[in-house]
Structure formats: structure tokens, C-alpha cells
Amino acid sequence: MVKDLKSALAALNxxxxVSLLGLRETQWIDAKGRPYQLADPKAVEELAKDVAGFANGGGGVIxxxxxTRLEHDEEVLDHIVGVDPATVNMDQIRKLIRQWITPAPRGVRVGWSGANGERVAFIDVPAQAGDTLFVVPAPVGKPGSPRTDTVAVPRRDGDSTHWLPRTEIQQLLSAGVRASGLTTAQALTDLVRQATSKAGPDSGLRVGQGVPEREREMRAAYEQLADAGLGQPAGEAWAQGSAALQDLHHEQDGVPGWVxxxxxxxxxxxxxxxxxxxxVEAGRxxxxxxxxxxxxLPCPPKDTDTAWVISADARSVDLDGGSWGAGRLTRSERGVWRWQPLPRFSLNQGRSAEIGTSGQTPALRLRALVNLPWADAGPLEVSKPRxxxxxxxxxxxxxxxxxxMLSRRRGADLPAARWERGPFGNSARSVGYVCTIAGPxxxxAVKASVMLALPTTMKSTVVACADVLIENPEAWAAVLGAGGDTQLGLDEVxxxxxxxxxxxxxxxxxxxxxxxGLSWAAPPTTELRMTCEQPADNGVLPDLDTRVDLTSLGSNDGGPRSRMxxxxxxxxxxxxxxxxxxxxEALAYMVGQFGYVDAEMDLL
Known part of the structure; x- marks a missing residue:
């Protein structure tokens, strides 16, 4: 049950x-029926006000x-409207928060929760240092960069965010002057001198400002890379996990800047x-x-141990360190960027590994199942012409x-020419076909089947699968004719x-x-499987080596197996x-992981 900020964030994560419905807007939660329209200057000011209000008020989530609905003069979270990810630029929200709030709040997290029609966005503003006051430029409702010569202080009060009155701002400033031990004139002069010495002649921001523990390191990096055309900071630096990042202008006006x-x-x-x-767009x-x-984040070319530059005309960038693992972002001739994973192997099986196998007990199944986690796959459908x-x-x-090929190598011409619909069902959201070679x-006797299933409420990934099944080895041997050996060789597998x-x-x-033309919401994977699924009379599944000749792999330290x-x-x-x-390479990895430690690549 959601009853406080911690449990609300747990539900979103x-x-x-939907667990938030029924909550009342309060000191720590604010609901918006639609995204901030950031092309409107007033919406940008509202975003800064809302986030800074929570930063000044002990933290909260938007x-x-x-x-919402109005109930006894309180706003109650009523129903999920949903947000189209294409209408929300998360990176822009983060940049505006850093640019419009001084100092930039630490640890602000912008993310998504839910799926399909019930997807919402959220801005998590954690509690900040108790002795820090967060301010924004005074709102004017006009386009342009945030002004540096005005100030306003938003504060969260119950279910609303209000501006701190001018009299209270004056009292805070006066208290600060008194605490300094200086006269008002001396205190103001000292502040101006400090600001001028820190900022330099051309900028109101320092390289590394915002991440004090790494400011010196960032300034050293800036000096190493200055010849690339790095200009003045365009906003405060921020932490991204173990990384430190900062937007910079280009040294030439009108030229795109740097990070x-x-x-x-x-x-x-x-x-x-x-x-x-x-x-950012590729991971959005x-x-x-x-x-x-x-x-x-970007990975340098192999054997690079000095500062390096990714220019605007780069064709590809290697990335690593995220939950997607190592990948490469590549630009096409048309200028379209697309991320693809760098190949790697594992034994992790997805939720769809055994899709379409219910009620089937083939003597041997050879399967390739491809998980295609395309973003926004909901509108996809199977058209009649396709x-x-x-x-x-x-x-x-x-x-x-x-x-x-399997039958021809055994002397029989049994072409897989006739394909029929089924057994997985066909609709605008799925296809399924099977080709059967019958026994006497x-x-x-043997079959091939294919299927593709579009996402459902239970599965968010497009799944495509192709199987070859030895259903009945004896029946297959009978149609093959005299001497038909139904055990497969590794080359056939x-x-x-x-x-x-x-x-x-x-x-x-x-x-x-x-x-x-589709973007990924997660890395695509392919699962290759070889399984014996037809139990013997004693109910035990037979070993793979009864259906596949594995002798060339050597002994198996893990003992007999019915699947790999x-x-x-x-x-x-x-x-x-x-x-x-x-x-x-994948099969060599697989057999090694399943105990065939003496197997060599040239045996496969």
C-alpha cells in the first residue's frame, strides 16, 4: 500500500x-495530467518552480x-491518462532543471513507469542538504535564457507550490549579512568580488561547477581538450553514476557545442x-x-589512454556501462543513428523461451527464438498482404x-514444401505455420514450424521463433527407407x-x-536450444546424445543432459x-558451459 514518498517511489520503480491512484496531492507528491509543454516559456518556469519547490521542501515526486479530481477541496489522483514517450524529452527536462535552478538539485531522477497505455513519467526530487536554499529566476513568461539578475524562491506547502514573499527573501538576506559580520555594503562588495574571480571574464559558470569533488579533474580534462574548440560552460556539471558531465558551448558562435x-x-x-x-535519444x-x-557512456577506441574527441561528423560511437551492456551507435548514410549490441553470449533465458511448446513432446527440438524488444510496438500488426x-x-x-536437407542426407527426397497455418494461432497480432513430413x-515424423507474436499485456517484446522437430524417430526411419539413421550429427545441428x-x-x-525503422527498448537476443522432450517409459527425459552424436566433444564433466x-x-x-x-562461437561457449570442457572450436 502506498502511503508515503518511499512507497510511492517503490511503486513507480x-x-x-496504478498503485498511486486514490492518493491525495500532498507535501511530497504532485500529479500532472499532461506533460510540460516546454516550447512555452511559462511551462519551463513552472517546471523549475515545481522541482525547486520540492528541493526546498524536503523532497518529493512529480x-x-x-x-486528478477535486474532492473536499483536495486534489485526488484519479486515473491514468498515459504519456506518449515521443512527447517527452527527458534529456531536455534534465538540462532545464540544471540551467534554471541554482544550485542544481542533487540526485534528481527523471524516468518512466508502467507500460503501453498506462505509462507515466516522473521526476524524483530527493531530499537535499538542509542548509541549501534553491532559487530560480523570477518568472517573466518570455522566451530566452534564464536571467541571472533576478531571483525567486519556490516552496512546497501542502499540496501546492508557492513563491516565498519578497519580505521573507529580504529577511533571509539580512540574516546572512548579519552572520557574515560585515556591513551590507562590505558584504555585497565581497560577494561580487568572489563571483568575478570564480567565473572568469566570459562566463557566469566554472568548468566543473556543480560537482565540487571532481571540479579539479574536470578542469584538467577541459585544458587537455581545449584545442578541439571547447567554449565556456552552458550549464552546471552533473553526476551520472560514476561519471561527471557538463554541457559546453563551442568556441565559435553558431557552432553546436560539446559535452x-x-x-x-x-x-x-x-x-x-x-x-x-x-x-540520449537511442536510450530514451x-x-x-x-x-x-x-x-x-562513450568508450574510447582500443588502446586509447589519452583525452579524445567525438566530433560532429563521427560515424559510430562505442558505448558501455549501462544496463544494456556494450553496444555501438552507428550513423547511416541518411544520417539516422541506430544502436546495436556488440555480440556476447550467456546462459540467461528469457520469459518466452518455451513459448508454443505446451502439449508438445518431440524426441528432439532444435529452436532459434529471437526476442525483439522494439519500442512502441503496440500499434504494429500483421497485414494481409505481408x-x-x-x-x-x-x-x-x-x-x-x-x-x-536432413532427409536428403539420408537418401530420401522429402521436401518441406507444404506449409499450413497453425498450431500457434493466426491473427493481426500473430502468425504461425507448420510443415509436417508424415510417417507411414x-x-x-519430422516437422518445421515458425511463429511470430506481437506484444501482449503479459509480454512487452516481439517474439519470432523457428523450430525443427524430430517428432517420431521410428516413423522418420520408416519413410527414409532401409538404413535410415535418425541420429543427427553436430554439423547437421x-x-x-x-x-x-x-x-x-x-x-x-x-x-x-x-x-x-524501429528503435530498441532493450537489447535484442537470440536463444538457441536443443532439447529432448519425449519422456521414456519411466518418465525420464532421454539424454541429448541419444538423438545427437556428441562424441566429438569428448567427455562431459557435468553428466548426461537432456537439453542445452x-x-x-x-x-x-x-x-x-x-x-x-x-x-x-555461441555453440562452443554453450558446450563448454554445459561440461564439455575439452571441446574445441574446430570441432564445431
């Missing part, structure tokens, strides 16, 4: 904004996307503002996360060729998994349009040679 980027353990970097914006769709916390095109493609697909009694992966990654996604699987984090689309290389 758990993507359960939730954007929940409408000074210091990441622990890496040489400092100056990132051109357009490239920095592309980095991560649900409930700060974009940089998801996508990470479904028809898929039906025409399947008999000539790689997975159909793999199924045909008409029952299935590789060929089938390669074909299934290619089909799931490149053929099936085309049923929803052009996937290349590996997950590849990589871009789904790639050239065939690259897919073959990754497949071999």
Missing part, C-alpha cells in the same frame, strides 16, 4: 503507477500522466552535442530508466531447406540452427513492415558469414 564526459577508468572525452543527443525508450543508465507474402516465402526459406501411419535463426531473425519480422541452450545478444540482421561465425 516496479512499474505500477508524476506526469495521472489526472565534457569523464567516466571513471576511462580517459576524458569531448562529445559533440549532436552526437550526444543521438546517444528504455522503460523506467534514465537513457544514459540504459545505453551507457501474411500472403510470408506464405509464399516459407517453402523456399532457410528453415524449409534445413528440414529437407500418417502421423508426424549447426546447419539447422543457422537456418532457423536466419528465418526467425530476418524473414518473420518482415510481416509487420520494415523493422529497420545459449543466448546470443546481437543485432538480429547480419550477413550470413557473420551469423555462421557467431553460431560456432
Amino acid at each position: 516496479a512499474h505500477e503507477p 508524476v506526469i500522466g495521472i489526472a 565534457l564526459c569523464l567516466v571513471a577508468g576511462r580517459p576524458p572525452a569531448a562529445v559533440a552535442a549532436p552526437v550526444w543527443q543521438a546517444i 525508450h528504455a522503460p523506467g530508466q534514465d537513457p544514459l543508465a540504459a545505453i551507457g 501474411r500472403t507474402l510470408l506464405e509464399q516465402q516459407l517453402p523456399h526459406s532457410a528453415v524449409a531447406g534445413a528440414l529437407t 501411419d500418417g502421423g508426424p 549447426q546447419a539447422v540452427l543457422l537456418a532457423a535463426w536466419e528465418t526467425a531473425a530476418e524473414v518473420l519480422p518482415d510481416v509487420i513492415g520494415d523493422p529497420a 541452450a545459449v543466448t546470443i545478444t546481437a543485432a538480429p540482421a547480419m550477413v550470413r558469414a557473420e551469423r555462421q561465425r557467431l553460431l560456432r
Whole structure:
């Protein structure tokens, strides 16, 4: 039950904004039915006022996307309106907070909570140092940079944010003068002298101002990179995890500026503002996360240990340190930036690993399942023309060729030419097709199946899957003819998994349009699996080596296994040679993790 700021933040972090409904706006929570319209100067001033009010009032959270109702003269959080991520620029909100509030509040977090139609944005303003007063420029409602010669003090009082009256501001200033032990004239002169000496002749801000513990380090980095064209600070520096960042102007007027980027353990970097914006935009769709916390920060080229520059004409940037892991942001010839993960392997299986297997017990299943976490996939659908095109493609697909190959290598011509709808169901949100090679009694001997499922309320990821199943080895042997050996070799397993992966990654996604134009909300992955699922008479699943010849891998220190699987984090689309290389490396990783420690790459 949500009853205080801590539990409200816990609900938002758990993507359960509905838990906030019924709360009353109070000292620590404020609800907005729609996003701040930041093209309007008055909305920018309102944002600064709201955040500074919470900073002065012990902390709180602003939730954007929940409408309120008036009840006994109190605003009650009534229902979720939802916010389209395309209408909220999180990075702009962070920059405006830093630019308009003095000093910039520490630890402010801007994020997303919920999913689909119940997604809300929130601004978490933690409690600040008790001896710090946060001020903003006096509101004027006109466009332009924040004025430095006016001041206003917002404060949170109950369920509203009010301006501190001028008389109280005067009393605070007078108290400060008295505490200094100087006369008013002396105190003002001293303040002006301090401000002038710290700011320098051309700027009201210092390099590193805002992160005092790293200010010296940032100034040293600035000096190392000054030849790149770094100008004066455009705002206070801020901390991003273990990194320190600061917006800078370019030394030439009218030229896009820079972001000074210091990441622990890496040489400092100056990132051109357009490239920095592309980095932030690429991570913006991560649900409930700060974009940089998801996508990470720039990594220097290999063997670089000195300060480096990412210029505005850069074609690619390597990123790491975020929850998405290592990746590369690349700009196309048309100037479109797209992030893709750098390949890596693990044994982590997703929630959809066994999708479509209910009620099935094949003797052997070889599966490639591709998780495609596209952002804003809700409107996607399978059109009739694209479904028809898929039906025409399947008999000539790689997975159909793999199924045909298994029989041809055993002397039988059993083409995978006839594909039928099912068994996974077909709709505007899903496709499912199967090709069956029947045994003498008409029952299935071997099969290939494909499916694609668009997101549901339970799953937020598009899933594409291709299977090859040895349903009944005896029936398959019967249709193969005399001497038909139904045990697969490792080379056949590789060929089938390669074909299934290619089909799931490149053929099936085309049923929803052009996937290349979609952005990621998380790293895409491919799960490769080989499983025995048909229990013996005693109810025990047989070992894989009864269906696949694993002798070339050597002994298994982990004992017999009925299944092995590996997950590849990589871009789904790639050239065939690259897919073959990754497949071999992934299988080598898999068999090693499952106890075949003597297996070598050249055996695969």
C-alpha cells in the first residue's frame, strides 16, 4: 500500500503507477495530467518552480500522466491518462532543471513507469542538504535564457507550490549579512568580488561547477581538450553514476557545442552535442530508466589512454556501462543513428523461451527464438498482404531447406514444401505455420514450424521463433527407407540452427513492415536450444546424445543432459558469414558451459 514518498517511489520503480491512484496531492507528491509543454516559456518556469519547490521542501515526486479530481477541496489522483514517450524529452527536462535552478538539485531522477497505455513519467526530487536554499529566476513568461539578475524562491506547502514573499527573501538576506559580520555594503562588495574571480571574464559558470569533488579533474580534462574548440560552460556539471558531465558551448558562435564526459577508468572525452543527443535519444525508450543508465557512456577506441574527441561528423560511437551492456551507435548514410549490441553470449533465458511448446513432446527440438524488444510496438500488426507474402516465402526459406536437407542426407527426397497455418494461432497480432513430413501411419515424423507474436499485456517484446522437430524417430526411419539413421550429427545441428535463426531473425519480422525503422527498448537476443522432450517409459527425459552424436566433444564433466541452450545478444540482421561465425562461437561457449570442457572450436 502506498502511503508515503518511499512507497510511492517503490511503486513507480516496479512499474505500477496504478498503485498511486486514490492518493491525495500532498507535501511530497504532485500529479500532472499532461506533460510540460516546454516550447512555452511559462511551462519551463513552472517546471523549475515545481522541482525547486520540492528541493526546498524536503523532497518529493512529480508524476506526469495521472489526472486528478477535486474532492473536499483536495486534489485526488484519479486515473491514468498515459504519456506518449515521443512527447517527452527527458534529456531536455534534465538540462532545464540544471540551467534554471541554482544550485542544481542533487540526485534528481527523471524516468518512466508502467507500460503501453498506462505509462507515466516522473521526476524524483530527493531530499537535499538542509542548509541549501534553491532559487530560480523570477518568472517573466518570455522566451530566452534564464536571467541571472533576478531571483525567486519556490516552496512546497501542502499540496501546492508557492513563491516565498519578497519580505521573507529580504529577511533571509539580512540574516546572512548579519552572520557574515560585515556591513551590507562590505558584504555585497565581497560577494561580487568572489563571483568575478570564480567565473572568469566570459562566463557566469566554472568548468566543473556543480560537482565540487571532481571540479579539479574536470578542469584538467577541459585544458587537455581545449584545442578541439571547447567554449565556456552552458550549464552546471552533473553526476551520472560514476561519471561527471557538463554541457559546453563551442568556441565559435553558431557552432553546436560539446559535452565534457569523464567516466571513471576511462580517459576524458569531448562529445559533440549532436552526437550526444543521438546517444540520449537511442536510450530514451528504455522503460523506467534514465537513457544514459540504459545505453551507457562513450568508450574510447582500443588502446586509447589519452583525452579524445567525438566530433560532429563521427560515424559510430562505442558505448558501455549501462544496463544494456556494450553496444555501438552507428550513423547511416541518411544520417539516422541506430544502436546495436556488440555480440556476447550467456546462459540467461528469457520469459518466452518455451513459448508454443505446451502439449508438445518431440524426441528432439532444435529452436532459434529471437526476442525483439522494439519500442512502441503496440500499434504494429500483421497485414494481409505481408501474411500472403510470408506464405509464399516459407517453402523456399532457410528453415524449409534445413528440414529437407536432413532427409536428403539420408537418401530420401522429402521436401518441406507444404506449409499450413497453425498450431500457434493466426491473427493481426500473430502468425504461425507448420510443415509436417508424415510417417507411414500418417502421423508426424519430422516437422518445421515458425511463429511470430506481437506484444501482449503479459509480454512487452516481439517474439519470432523457428523450430525443427524430430517428432517420431521410428516413423522418420520408416519413410527414409532401409538404413535410415535418425541420429543427427553436430554439423547437421549447426546447419539447422543457422537456418532457423536466419528465418526467425530476418524473414518473420518482415510481416509487420520494415523493422529497420524501429528503435530498441532493450537489447535484442537470440536463444538457441536443443532439447529432448519425449519422456521414456519411466518418465525420464532421454539424454541429448541419444538423438545427437556428441562424441566429438569428448567427455562431459557435468553428466548426461537432456537439453542445452545459449543466448546470443546481437543485432538480429547480419550477413550470413557473420551469423555462421557467431553460431560456432555461441555453440562452443554453450558446450563448454554445459561440461564439455575439452571441446574445441574446430570441432564445431
